[in-house]
Each structure stands twice: as C-alpha cells, then as structure tokens.
Amino acid sequence: MHDRKSDEPGATSGRRARGELESGVLAALYGADEPQTARQVRERLPGDLAYTTVLTILSRLHDKGMLVRHRAGRGYAFAPARDEATHTAERMRSLLEHGTDREAVLTRFVSELSEQDEQLLQRLLAGHDGPHHADRTDRTDRTDRTDRTDEGP
Amino acid sequence: MLISVYVPLLITMVLAVFAPRAARRLAPRPAAWSLASAALVASLGWLGSLALLAFAGLVQIPEVAEEGQWSVAAVRASDPVHLTVAGAAALTLLASVTGLTVAAARQLRHLRWARRECRLLPGDTELAVLDMESPEAFALPGAPGRIVVSSGMLRCLGDREREALLAHERAHLRGRHHLFQTLWRLSAAVIPLLRPLSTAGGFVLERWADEEAAVRVGDRTVVAHAVGRAALAGSANRSRPALAATGGAVPQRVRALLAPPPPRRALPFIAGAALLVVCCVSLADAATDSEEMIETAQRAACVTTEARAVSAPSGPQHEVCCEHGQLDGPAQHR
Numbered sequence: 173m174h175d176r177k178s179d180e181p182g183a184t185s186g187r188r189a190r191g192e193l194e195s196g197v198l199a200a201l202y203g204a205d206e207p208q209t210a211r212q213v214r215e216r217l218p219g220d221l222a223y224t225t226v227l228t229i230l231s232r233l234h235d236k237g238m239l240v241r242h243r244a245g246r247g248y249a250f251a252p253a254r255d256e257a258t259h260t261a262e263r264m265r266s267l268l269e270h271g272t273d274r275e276a277v278l279t280r281f282v283s284e285l286s287e288q289d290e291q292l293l294q295r296l297l298a299g300h301d302g303p304h305h306a307d308r309t310d311r312t313d314r315t316d317r318t319d320r321t322d323e324g325p
Numbered sequence: 326m327l328i329s330v331y332v333p334l335l336i337t338m339v340l341a342v343f344a345p346r347a348a349r350r351l352a353p354r355p356a357a358w359s360l361a362s363a364a365l366v367a368s369l370g371w372l373g374s375l376a377l378l379a380f381a382g383l384v385q386i387p388e389v390a391e392e393g394q395w396s397v398a399a400v401r402a403s404d405p406v407h408l409t410v411a412g413a414a415a416l417t418l419l420a421s422v423t424g425l426t427v428a429a430a431r432q433l434r435h436l437r438w439a440r441r442e443c444r445l446l447p448g449d450t451e452l453a454v455l456d457m458e459s460p461e462a463f464a465l466p467g468a469p470g471r472i473v474v475s476s477g478m479l480r481c482l483g484d485r486e487r488e489a490l491l492a493h494e495r496a497h498l499r500g501r502h503h504l505f506q507t508l509w510r511l512s513a514a515v516i517p518l519l520r521p522l523s524t525a526g527g528f529v530l531e532r533w534a535d536e537e538a539a540v541r542v543g544d545r546t547v548v549a550h551a552v553g554r555a556a557l558a559g560s561a562n563r564s565r566p567a568l569a570a571t572g573g574a575v576p577q578r579v580r581a582l583l584a585p586p587p588p589r590r591a592l593p594f595i596a597g598a599a600l601l602v603v604c605c606v607s608l609a610d611a612a613t614d615s616e617e618m619i620e621t622a623q624r625a626a627c628v629t630t631e632a633r634a635v636s637a638p639s640g641p642q643h644e645v646c647c648e649h650g651q652l653d654g655p656a657q658h659r
C-alpha cells in the first residue's frame with residue numbers, strides 16, 4: 173500500500189513538505205494573471221519561507237517543464253506552462269460536465285448550490301464580515317480582496 | 326433463535342434512521358469512523374440474519390434433511406421459522422449479494438480508473454492544474470493520489486484560501502477518504518436502507534477535511550470563505566444540472582466553520598457502540614441456536630434409526646449414525 177519502505181520517517185516528511193510547497197507555488201502562479209518573480213511568489217505563500225527555498229522550487233518546477241520563465245530585471249519571472257494543463261483539461265472536461273459514474277471516487281471541494289443555498293451562503297458570508305469589523309478574520313478577508321483586485325474579475 | 330435472528334435486521338433499520346442525523350452534528354472524524362463501523366456491522370449482521378433465516382427454511386426440505394441425516398419432524402417441532410419468511414429471506418439475501426457483487430465490481434473499476442488517471446496527469450507534482458475556466462477541485466485517489474484543481478478555481482480564491490483548498494484536498498488523500506466512501510457505497514448496495522447513511526458519510530468526510538484544513542491554515546473563517554467563494558463561483562459559472570444531490574451541504578459546512586469547533590460528545594458514540602455489540606451478540610446467539618437445532622434434529626433422526634435397527638438387527642448402521650459427532654468427526658480429518 174505504501175511505497176516508502178526504504179525511506180526514514182524524516183526523509184518522508186521532508187519529501188512531503190517539498191511536495192506541498194511545489195503545490196503551493198504552482199497554485200500561486202496559476203492564481204496570478206501575470207508572470208511572477210520569486211519574491212512575488214514568496215509573498216503569496218503562507219508562512220515565512222526563505223527566498224532561496226522559493227527560488228529552488230521554482231527552478232525545479234521549471235526543470236520539470238511545468239513552468240516557463242522570462243527575464244525580468246536581474247532575475248526571472250515565472251508563469252505556468254499551459255499546454256499540458258489544457259490537454260488534461262480536455263480529458264477531464266467530459267468527466268466533469270457529463271457527470272459520469274466515475275464521480276464516485278472523487279471527493280469534490282464543493283457540491284452544487286441550489287438557489288436557496290446560494291442566498292443562504294451569501295448571507296452567511298456577508299453576515300460574518302459585517303458586524304466584526306475589528307477582528308482578525310476581517311483583516312484576512314481584506315487582504316484577500318486586495319489580492320484579487322490586481323487580478324481583475 | 327426466534328427473536329435474536331431478527332435483532333440485526335431491526336438494528337440496521339434503527340441505524341439507517343438515526344445514524345445519519347447524529348453523525349452530521351458530531352465531530353467529523355469520530356463520526357466518520359462510527360459511520361464506517363456502523364455500515365460494516367449492519368451489512369454483516371443483515372447478511373448473517375438473512376442467511377440464518379434462509380437456512381432455517383432450507384433444513385425443513387426433506388431432501389436436504391436426508392442428505393444431512395436429520396429429522397425434519399424434529400426441526401419443525403423446534404418451531405424455527407415459517408417457510409414464507411424463510412423464502413422471503415432467501416430472496417432478499419440473493420438480491421443483497423447480487424447488489425454487493427455488482428457494486429463491488431463497479432467500485433473496483435472506478436478506483437482502477439482513478440489510479441491510472443493519477444499516473445496520466447501531467448507532471449509528478451501533488452497538484453495537477455486543469456486549464457479551464459469553470460471552478461473545479463477534487464482529490465483523485467491513487468498511488469500517490471493527486472489534487473486536481475482548475476485554473477479558474479485558483480484564480481477565484483485569495484492566497485490563504487488557495488492554501489485552505491489544497492489542505493482540504495490533501496486531508497482527503499491522507500485520510501484515504503475514498504475507502505470510507507467505498508465501504509458506504511457497498512453497504513448501501515447490500516441494504517438500500519443505508520443510502521442516507523452513505524450520503525451523510527460523504528458530508529462528514531467533507532467536514533473532516535474542512536476541519537483539518539482549518540487546523541492547517543490556522544483560521545476557520547479562511548476555510549469557510551474558501552468553501553463559500555468556490556461554491557458561489559461554481560454556481561455563477563455553470564448551468565449544468567446538479568451532479569451531487571447534497572442540497573444544503575455547502576451552507577452547512579460554512580456555518581459549521583464559522584462556529585467554534587464541534588464539541589466532543591461521548592453519549593451518541595456509546596449508544597452506537599452498544600447497538601453494534603447487541604447486533605453481533607444476537608447474530609452469534611442465533612447462529613448457535615440454529616446449530617443446536619440441527620444437532621437435536623440429527624440426534625432425533627439417530628434415535629429413530631436405532632429403534633429400527635433393534636427391530637431388524639444390522640449392527641454397523643447405528644454406529645455410523647450415532648457416533649458420528651463424537652468419534653468419526655476428528656478421525657476423518659486425519
């Protein structure tokens with residue numbers, strides 16, 4: 173079941189952490205509209221990562237052919253290589269749009285909303301933002317919004 | 326036998342009604358494990374009870390009795406089960422086993438497909454991005470499993486919400502949630518009454534992943550907003566019919582995340598565990614009873630043969646019959 177017989181626990185968690193960082197970097201680049209420098213990517217990631225760590229991950233993803241890079245000032249700006257993602261999307265689209273039985277093994281992040289659900293959800297989220305102007309969560313939400321303004325609609 | 330054989334069936338029905346409701350309100354991780362145990366025990370109890378009932382009918386058939394050397398009269402005298410009940414049980418058993426076989430084959434095929442798809446997805450990273458506008462995100466189980474997210478989804482979330490999404494899907498993969506799903510699906514195939522339990526199970530798994538993401542991100546409201554925003558973006562973006570008929574699941578998850586973490590409560594789990602124990606005990610009791618019934622009937626048949634043997638002496642025959650249980654049994658296996 174597990175393919176980590178030869179690994180020590182430390183090595184496994186190290187590899188796991190690296191894998192998670194790769195996901196975070198990739199997600200951040202896809203979430204952005206423009207190519208991002210290592211410094212910009214670092215700002216988008218949670219926690220306080222070292223600049224060199226981010227740069228290492230970017231280079232590794234670039235070596236794997238998952239990113240493309242352009243010169244930007246003294247360094248590089250990275251963007252996702254979209255060809256493969258487009259190709260995969262075509263295959264997955266039929267599954268997702270026709271809703272085959274295979275959905276049975278997927279765990280989706282969100283299920284569909286009914287109209288009432290949608291209104292209820294909007295109230296829930298708005299209701300939470302409204303009365304607590306001073307609290308911590310509102311601040312996170314505002315940073316989210318500033319992220320989103322430079323990304324366009 | 327008379328009562329105990331029906332107890333597992335009754336408990337299955339009680340679980341089918343109450344377990345889904347209870348599970349939605351409890352801490353998701355223990356709730357998922359409880360639903361899994363409930364589904365497993367209820368299915369085995371259901372199949373076991375039906376098998377015993379069908380067996381009680383089978384042993385009343387004279388041809389079968391002759392083969393097994395027991396007395397039909399003695400079996401009937403012990404008043405086991407009415408033949409109609411036994412017949413109905415046999416038919417239900419057949420339907421359940423057929424349902425299970427079909428569902429198992431299908432589930433296996435889907436899991437193989439997911440495994441293959443995990444290998445075929447580009448790159449060797451944990452995350453595979455689909456370049457499409459409609460917001461999609463799911464965990465694809467495999468070795469190793471992959472997180473599949475559309476670029477549209479990544480663009481509609483903020484930085485911390487993206488992290489919450491990844492943590493959520495990671496929790497599904499780490500917790501091997503697809504195995505829970507498989508178990509519930511199979512149990513619902515055995516007992517259609519357990520379908521609501523299977524649906525509740527799906528919801529509980531989402532809650533479990535939400536709670537883990539909240540711990541990981543360190544902020545419940547970030548996860549709540551990620552879930553809410555993803556769902557709203559999805560409903561704005563697509564016009565296709567609902568795939569997952571879990572009405573109200575997303576608002577419930579968001580509401581739970583905006584509230585404090587669910588308290589740990591012991592009582593529902595103890596009650597559930599007690600039910601499962603009763604189920605197992607009564608099934609064992611029923612099995613012992615039907616074994617005893619057959620033994621009694623064999624002894625009765627033996628006495629009849631012996632009586633006949635005395636009137637028309639043919640020595641060896643009664644030896645074969647009466648000492649069957651004690652002497653012959655172990656000796657035969659050598």
